Amino acid sequence: MTAVLEARVAVEYAGLDVELSVAAGETLAIMGPSGAGKTTLLHAIAGLVRIARGRIVLGGATLADDRTHTPPPLRAVGLLGQESNLFPHMSASANIAFAARSAGLPRSDARAAGEAWMERIGLPGLGARRAHELSGGQRQRVALARALAARPDLMLLDEPFTSLDVEAAADARAVVREQLRETTTIVVSHSAADAVALADRLVIIEHGLITHDGTLDEVLGAPATSFARAVAASAGGA
Numbered sequence: 001m002t003a004v005l006e007a008r009v010a011v012e013y014a015g016l017d018v019e020l021s022v023a024a025g026e027t028l029a030i031m032g033p034s035g036a037g038k039t040t041l042l043h044a045i046a047g048l049v050r051i052a053r054g055r056i057v058l059g060g061a062t063l064a065d066d067r068t069h070t071p072p073p074l075r076a077v078g079l080l081g082q083e084s085n086l087f088p089h090m091s092a093s094a095n096i097a098f099a100a101r102s103a104g105l106p107r108s109d110a111r112a113a114g115e116a117w118m119e120r121i122g123l124p125g126l127g128a129r130r131a132h133e134l135s136g137g138q139r140q141r142v143a144l145a146r147a148l149a150a151r152p153d154l155m156l157l158d159e160p161f162t163s164l165d166v167e168a169a170a171d172a173r174a175v176v177r178e179q180l181r182e183t184t185t186i187v188v189s190h191s192a193a194d195a196v197a198l199a200d201r202l203v204i205i206e207h208g209l210i211t212h213d214g215t216l217d218e219v220l221g222a223p224a225t226s227f228a229r230a231v232a233a234s235a236g237g238a
Contacts, residue, residue: 003021003022003023003024004022004023004024004026004058004059004153004154004184005020005021005022005045005056005057005058005154005184005186006021006055006056006057007019007020007021007044007045007054007055007056007057008053008054008055008056009041009044009045009051009054009056010051010052010053010054011037011040011041011044011049011050011051011052012052014037014040014208015037015207015208016037016040016041016044016205016208017053017208017209018037018041018205018208018209018210019054019210020203020210020213022154022184022185022186023184024184025181025182025183025184026184026185026200026201027180027184027185027186027187027198027199027200027201028185028186028187028199028200028201028202028203029186029187029188029189029194029195029198029199029201029202029203029216030186030187030188030189030202030203030204030205031188031189031190031192031195031202031203031204031205031231032204032205032206032227033206033227034190036205036206036207036208037205037208038158038188038205039158039188041188041205042079042156042158042186042188044056044064045058045063045077045154045156045186046072046075046077046079046156047063047064047069047070047071047072047074047075047077048072048079050064050069051064051065053066058075058076058077058153058154059076059153063075076151076152076153076154077152077153077154077155077156078147078148078150078152078154078155078156079147079156079158080140080143080144080147080155080156080157080158080160081158081159081160082158082159082160082162082163083163084131084136084139084140084142084143085143086130086131086139086142086143086146087131088130088131088132089130090130091127091128091129091130092114092118092123092126092127092128092129092130092131092134092138092142093111093114093115093117093118093127093128094111094114095114095131095142095143095146096113096114096117096118096142096145096146096149097110097111097113097114097149098110098146099146099147099149099150100113100114100149100150102150103149103150103151113149114127114149115127117145117148117149118142118145120145120179121141121142121144121145121175121179122141122171122175123138123141123142126138135168136163136164136165136168137164137168137169137171137172140160140161140163140164140172141172141175144160144172144175144176144179145179148179148183152183153184154184154185154186155180155183155184155185155186156185156186156187156188157176157185157186157187157188157189158188159188159189159190160172160176160187161173161189161191161194162190173193173194173197173198174197176198177197177198180198185198187199191234192220192231192232192234192235193235195216195231195235196216196235199216200215200216201213201214201215201216202214202215202216202219202220204219204225204227204228204231206225206227211224211225211227211228212224212225212228216235219231219232220232220235
């Protein structure tokens with residue numbers, strides 16, 4: 001499969017030095033202990049952190065190297081974290097329409113896209129509600145739709161379900177899995193359930209380095225570190 005993302009990322013203050021690629025349409029899960037550098041890696045790919053060494057290439061275009069740093073708004077990268085960060089003065093569908101408009105859709109088409117996305121994420125009839133009128137799980141669904149409506153070449157999810165309760169997380173996970181079928185994605189999580197539900201491949205980062213990289217079966221079936229063994233054990237009950 002053709003790699004959409006090819007990245008060698010070294011960030012000295014975080015002790016991070018990793019190299020990875022993600023194929024078109026693939027969902028890559030990244031796990032690791034707290035402080036391993038997972039979020040720093042996503043922020044470097046998104047352009048929020050400058051790399052000290054290496055190169056980030058997305059769709060054949062160099063976004064970052066020793067001399068280049070493409071600003072975040074000019075990268076075709078979507079980033080969704082634990083907080084939805086919806087615009088509070090806009091309705092749910094208007095939040096999505098804003099992203100669709102930024103991707104080049106005419107105003108009327110963007111409004112229609114906002115309503116269509118509300119259907120796709122299982123929230124028909126709630127498009128007029130603002131963020132404070134939605135549950136946490138509903139806000140995350142809208143935030144995902146807003147990110148995808150901008151048509152990113154790469155979607156980055158950083159612990160997107162951590163702030164949700166078990167039931168809401170399961171519902172949001174199912175929606176994410178459905179909507180990311182054709183989107184190249186990296187998801188960072190502490191939960192083996194996220195990796196099992198969403199990912200084609202699993203990378204484990206420990207102390208800023210990749211210690212495992214393979215299919216879920218390969219990594220969970222032959223864990224070589226204590227952290228990986230703990231992930232494999234928790235995946236058995238996921």
